Each structure stands twice: as C-alpha cells, then as structure tokens.
Amino acid sequence: MPINRICIITGLSGSGKSTALDAFEDSGFYCVDNMPVDLLPKFLELPMESNTEINGFAFVMDLREKGFPSKCQSVFNYLKENGLDFEIIFLEADKKILVQRFSQTRRHHPLTHDSSLMDGITEEKSKLESLRNISDNVIDTTNTNVHELKSIVTAIARRHIKTDLLQISILSFGFKYGLPQGIDLLMDVRFLSNPYFVAELKDFSGKDEEVRNFVLNSPETLTFMKKYTDMLDYLIPLYKREGKVYLTIAIGCTGGRHRSVAVADEIAKHIREYSAQVYVTHRDLDREKKPGS
Template identity: 40%
Template structure:
C-alpha cells in the first residue's frame, strides 16, 4: 500500500452512539433532553433530520464526544417529513440509531398543554384534541419501529429521569429491563413489550391482615410467592426473558419493558415484580422496577 492510499485515521474513527428522541408533543422530550445532557450525552434539539449525517460526521471527529442524542418531532414542520429518508441514509452509512419514542394519554397531553398555555405544534386554529389525533396518526409507523417506548402519563420528573438513567447512563452491558407493576382495572401499560397476569394467584386483598399492606411488605410478598404456581411462574418467566433477551440483542434491541399485572396493582403484581427483578439481576440483566398504580385507591 502506498503512502497516498493510506486510510485517513479520522475516517476510521468509530461513529458515536446515536439516540433519536421523538414522540408525542407534550410527552416529555424537553425533560428527556435535560436528563440526557446530565448523563453526558451531546444533545441537539429540533434538528432538521436532513442534517443528521452532517452532525454525526462532525461529532465523530471529536474523540471526547461518543454519544449523541437528537430530538426530532413535528415542530420541524416539513423538515420532519425528511426523517424516514435520513434514517435510510444513516443505515446506508452503517449508522443504526436507537429510537426512543415518548408518549402519553390524550387526557394527560391535553392537561399539559392547557397548563403550559401553549398551542400544540399542529393545532393551528383547531382544537388540541384534533392536533393530538393527527400527530398520533403521523407518528404511528415511527412508534412501531421504536427500540424503546416510554409512556410518561403517570411518571413524575424524577421517575422519568430514573427510567432514562437505567437505559442510557453508561456503556452498554447488555439488555436492560424495566418491570412495570400495574392494575388491570386502570388499563394496560401501553409501553410494555410483554405482559403477564398475576390474577391466577389468590388475592391478598381478601386477607384481613394483608389488605392494608402492599407487595413491598414482607408478609404480602411471602404470601404471594408461597402460593401454588408462583415459584413455577417465576422460574419459567425469568427463563423466557433470558431467551427473549438473546433474540432482542441479536436484532439490535437493547431495552425491554415487562408489564406484571393484577387487579389493582397493589399486592400480587408488586410482589412478583420485585421477585422477578431480583431474578433478572442475577442473570446479569440491569433492571428497574416501577410500581405504576401503587398508592391508588
């Protein structure tokens, strides 16, 4: 190889890790950008998608910047329509961004816009609910293709930041899991990849001394986990997650959200979520537990 044909060392530098943050307006992208900045990500908000590769190429020249988060959403107007083409261009150049999609219920989004006294980016002279419906339709294919979906409807800013820390705080070590305990009477967690139903176990609600306690209390946890079928479920489900995790990693998916439900989200789902989290951590899967409905009446 002649000197003239030697590769430029800058061209051989590894591309930075790229995180694309998108989703519903009002679902928390601004809060996500702040949290990611605190975690050491180089964050760019509202970048026209056509400039993604230019940004990545520029950042890759700086060895100190190895993680880039880009927030892109419908605020970009016609430029946001270029996102699909930009992602295809990135794939051609060997860059596969992680796509984080944030969403919330219509009721919560309307309340947030009313509280902020700001119009929805697609609202125009119409109603905010109409703008939300239009945005959901426009983003439906992007949500389906996302690597991670977070529903922020019931998360406060600290809980949301904890979810992001679990997923994006440091060097990648394998699959990362979030276990969400919930009550079926309050609805399914829309961001769950897998859902398991604990209503096959006896309900501690009907045991007088256990009714006021929760699945985080030792007495309730022991009661739930000693029921017939509980240990078998825990063994088999943790094994299933292990199998699924291998496939997810092969497919480039590094995050999984597991929904564990019971009637009210207070006893059985909470106890089993904590037990499952302990089992997954033993398997080397970094796991965060969120008790969505704990504390509801």
C-alpha cells in the same frame, strides 16, 4: 471520537422529550433539540475533536419540523447504509393528560393553528404512528413524573456507555468554620477521640500515619466505619439508579484537621473499590492550628 452512540428522541408534544434530553445530557451525551432531520447526516459528518467526556449524541426530532414524518425514514435508512447504529426513543401519553399538561404550561401545540388542542394531539398521534412502530423504545409517560422519566431514560443512556456516571465528592470540614454548602450526606465524627489532646499528635493532621492510626484503629471508629460504609454501599447504587449525577458526602469534626480528614480519606478508599469517580477535598486542613482541631 467514533460516532457509534446515537439516540433519536421523538414522540408526542408534551410527553416529556425535554426531560429525556436532559437525562442524556446529564449522562455525558452531546444533545441537540429540534434537530432538522435532513441535517442529521451532515452534522454527523462534521469533524469533531476527540473528547472522552462525550459519551454519544442525542437528538430531539418531532413535528415542529414540517414534513418530518415523510422525511425521517429515508434519512434513517441512509444512516444504516453508512454503518451508523442509532436507537429511536418514542415518548407518548394519554390524550387527556397531554391536554392537561398543555393547559398547565400554556404552551402552543405545533398543530393547533386552525384546530382545537385535542384535534392537534389526535393529528400528531396519527402522523407519528409509523415512526412509533419502528422505535426501539416506546415510553408511556401518562403516569410518570419528571423524576421517574429521567430515571427511565438515564437507564437507557447508560446502556451505551461504560463509565461510572455518579461523581462522588468526599469533603472533610470543621464545624467551627461553618457548614459546607451543597452537601447530600452529612456525618458528624466529633464523637471520636480527638488527637489534638494527645501531646505527641496535636501538631500532626489526619494525613499523617500517626493520627490515622489513632483515629481509625480505635474500637469506636472500627464499629462506626463498618456501619457507615455498609450504609453507603446500600445507598450509592440507589442514587445511581435514580439518575443522580453528583453526590457530596461531608465529614465534620471540630476544626477539620484531624478526625474528619482521616475518616474522609478512609471512606474514599473504601468507595474507590467499586466506583472510579471519587474525589476528596479537605476544606479546613490548612487553616491555622487552633485548640479543638
């Protein structure tokens, strides 16, 4: 794959670099933590198999590597001279907040071997000041929680890619066989007329045109589908903005064979008009045909 999407994450210890790296990984980037800056050019020269699932590379580099500030500029210049574009993201936070975070996590600061925590933070801030000045994005995480930071970094990651990151799964199921696990949105469509009780339809399923017409063209379903898809059209962009990677929508009826199948397929058809990664599973479609399906 072409190496044209490189992000370097750096900044103060305790400012949220691990969370930032997680956001890039969730966005389809190949991620490396604590990457020695001297090894970066050699790493990028390694032959890699073409993999459309990799949207780019993200590396965390910081003062855990001795001499990092003095070496990074020459390496970055080398990358530019060889036509490799990269973006530097610098994370920071108020000193008092960093002290509080280290106290809560009980982790060691990389520069506190012979000094206090506050002295170590002050020294780190000074050593990284020149790198901060050349960074493309400086993010202050003082008043930012983990979810907010991940949302901010995800927005940066998505500027580098064209794919729709949110994978939407539509699942039909039957309540009589139990609730599915790991769902985000649940809709019960047992209020719709049941094709099972129509003699000429009960042996068919929601995949058959006869049942689909019966379920989807009723006045109740037409009103429901308009209101429910309007709600999804409103929610899905908000989930994307929040940085959600997977969204599972479950549609249930009594047996999971007629109404939920037809409705799930129709919802998926609607969402595919603006979102490419939509997958449909009919959990109970092939179960034994029993009354109430």
